[in-house]
Amino acid sequence: MKKLKIFDLINGAALIVFSLLIVFPFIILINQSFMSNETIMSEGYTLFPKEIVFHAYNYLLVENAFIYKGLFVSVFITSVGTLFCLCFTCSLAFGLSKKHLPYRKFITIVVLITMFFSGGLIPNYLLITAMGLKDSLLSLIVPVLISPWYMFLIRNFFMEIPHEIEESAQMDGATEYYILWKIVVPISLPAIATIGLFYMVWHWNSWFPASIYLDSQSKFPLQLVLKQIISNLDVSDKGESTETLDRIMRLPEESVKAAATLITSLPIVCVYPFIQKYFVKGIVVGSIKG
Template sequence: MVRGLEDRIFNAVIYLILGIVGIVCVFPLLYVLAVSVTPYGEVLKNGGYIIIPKSFTLEAYHQLFSGNEIVKAFGITVFITVVGTLVNMFLTTLMAYPLSRKNLPGRNFFLFLVVFTLLFSGGIIPTYLVVRDTGLVDTVWAMIIPNAVGAFNLLIMKSFFENIPNELFDSARIDGAKEFRILFQIVMPLSLPVLLTVGLFYAVGHWNEFFQAVMYITDTELYPLQVVIRNILMQSTNPEQMLEEYVPTTTLQMAAVIVASLPIIVVYPFIQKHFTKGVMIGSIKG
């Protein structure tokens, strides 16, 4: 295909805009990473703005993990991310599959209830009272159970299941398969893109857990990583009392941000190829 001058100019402008947007997105991350591995003396010398450090140190990360607070918070976050995502996926799948079957009695009524929760919620105070009366306050389950099923993720998964050909279900039923066997041996293996996509949504939400921890957790031993990072970022410091051999609060803060962001950044590329496919197919109504 021969492209004219206008097409080449158009593509050049698009690439330029995308390049600028990419730089704007990557620059803050590079800045945070550079400051976190730069000695305090060099940070002060450059006025706090560093993109390419001239010297390298991991003292900020060493100090960050030398205390028990960040290690405990990291463990709590890993627990609620892994266990919470498993609970989310199990319950969401069990609810999305029957709602995707058009012969389900009362299907429209249940779908209405799901969509209704996207528009209206019970409010913060009633939700807190429910969590308190069920004994979840000051437990890790307070950050898992209240949001066990996300309505948006449920609808994406339901739409994906609806696009699976009905002939597969009919063949399985002729062979004597029951609904649970059809779900776990036929539907789920065919639904890997949407399962990974919805799982990523849930996992990122749990990893960034902050609001529910602030609402329902008063025991500092149960604080997740994001709450501890917030506390570190909000700590006031007196630079005159700092010695150069100690890691300053600025580099410690930047190291904390990297620790909180790196796991998701590392995991995302491995499921990126399924991400777009899962969202696009799951958004098409069959």
């Protein structure tokens, strides 16, 4: 019993230290976003800044008001993209979970190949252009409707559901669509919520496809807008007026980067607590069912 208590104390202390190591960089990031150039130069990274200023947030949220349009675009792409990804992923996974599906093995192999081999950037660009999706928000959603890895995870989860449940529904006249969306999906909600969180984070953080497929700045997502704002801090090659150059040069570049990181992270951090219970349950169920 005494050995067990000692182990619990050591284990608890190790977990506390590990948690602090994880939280520490975020505290530094938050403090840095409220620091001035002089403070950063004199104190560097610190937990307790002597002076708190809002120059970085004023530059991002007030002087660059078009950031809110980028926020709206990111919210739209993330919500609509995640919804469509889950619908298509669950539909394909449900079909491939049926052993009686014609050409099931062939389709599975085709999907599996896409996990290891990609067509490349140029073929994807030519395909998006040929489909008429260039400079459209659909170019950020359609090419990633199904992730093979997530599809196989959901398929394996569907295959673990007892067939007697579906057979009972079929005897009552239920169609395959009804079985999928009214029976299978509610049962698999923890696993689907887990995959949905991964899709959501991917869509929210994605900026490179937008920089390739989008031409109109009004359609840029938040991440790409912030990237351009931070790039504007480099004025070495810009023909701006002396007053503008002086104002930009006084901006704390590192603070702007830290504030931009916090702005892009905050929405996901706010959403996560609402789906945490499904996320944890999905991981536990997945570990049991293999």
